[in-house]
């Protein structure tokens with residue numbers, strides 16, 4: 055009996071191995087995560103109270119890789135653990151690699167975003183950088199190998215796929231994985247093997263990187279429940295944290311401000327539609343439209359520029375910030391520049407907000423806001439005015455450096 059909820063990727067390892075070697079493994083009927091695994095009987099099987107745990111006629115085994123090995127070895131006549139001494143070692147090598155280089159780095163990136171751990175931008179950067187390093191190595195190996203070891207599926211493929219599964223399902227979007235085409239090909243080949251499919255069902259890759267949760271979710275984690283282990287399994291692995299009850303929406307105070315002659319949408323249209331002679335048309339047009347009473351301009355400067363050591367991570371950070379600003383699209387326009395051609399990259403921006411202050415709801419709702427130093431633009435200072443223009447039109451060099459990217463929020 056494999057003690058676990060039915061959507062657990064660590065439990066999938068033993069279940070898939072069991073399909074390959076024809077071993078009968080059952081999931082308990084009424085397993086409840088956070089309850090069933092905290093009983094005194096369960097703690098006797100695994101002192102950490104973690105799942106999965108395999109109950110065998112000879113006693114219990116915990117740690118999903120050990121459980122998968124037990125299942126594979128319980129029928130001697132299969133090639134899941136390799137066909138020679140060197141293959142046994144290589145199967146172990148890739149299982150350890152999956153457990154130490156892939157799994158923890160996916161968790162570092164994903165779990166805070168699911169609200170299971172506190173978010174820390176530096177941890178996330180380390181997680182992504184570590185994962186990229188691991189996937190690059192894996193990609194190189196898979197460029198000339200269909201399977202990790204030998205010429206058929208081994209335990210190494212089962213464990214690697216299950217450890218990648220969580221990432222591919224929840225955070226590794228196509229934009230990220232397309233950098234590792236052989237890993238992609240491998241992953242899709244594996245999840246489409248009939249014995250994998252029987253356990254995990256149809257697989258769907260994540261389409262968006264989940265936004266950072268503001269608070270860590272309660273410690274108790276639950277797993278997706280299903281009626282029967284083999285009935286059309288769904289790719290749900292970890293439930294989204296419980297949502298707070300919706301609160302009634304008060305009117306936005308910015309809608310109560312005296313009307314402004316500046317129509318934000320007109321400016322956004324002018325910005326988007328100006329394809330040539332940008333300075334004379336769009337920048338001049340901006341000043342003609344700008345209403346310093348109804349709107350204010352702000353410079354922002356990332357407080358931790360020295361942390362921007364990986365270009366991809368820096369660009370993602372800015373992309374995530376702009377996604378989270380979605381809630382103020384009606385009241386704001388922004389430009390975010392990623393400056394420099396080599397690390398550390400500088401992130402600086404220009405924002406136009408309705409009203410004379412940075413809207414309070416933005417400060418409250420968008421955690422990124424406090425990662426930046428905000429300075430109100432003083433338009434009586436010609437240099438600041440020129441800086442506003444340079445930012446609007448992505449003028450290069452910007453403060454002596456090339457631009458890696460310029461993103462617009464409109």
Ligand SMILES: N[C@@H](CCC(=O)N[C@@H](CS)C(=O)NCC(=O)O)C(=O)O
Nearest residue numbers: 062064103104105106116117118119
């Ligand atoms: N290294 C362990 C990881 C086990 C693990 O972290 N299990 C999680 C669910 S995927 C758990 O039981 N968490 C509950 C807890 O920490 O109390 C394995 O591969 O089996």
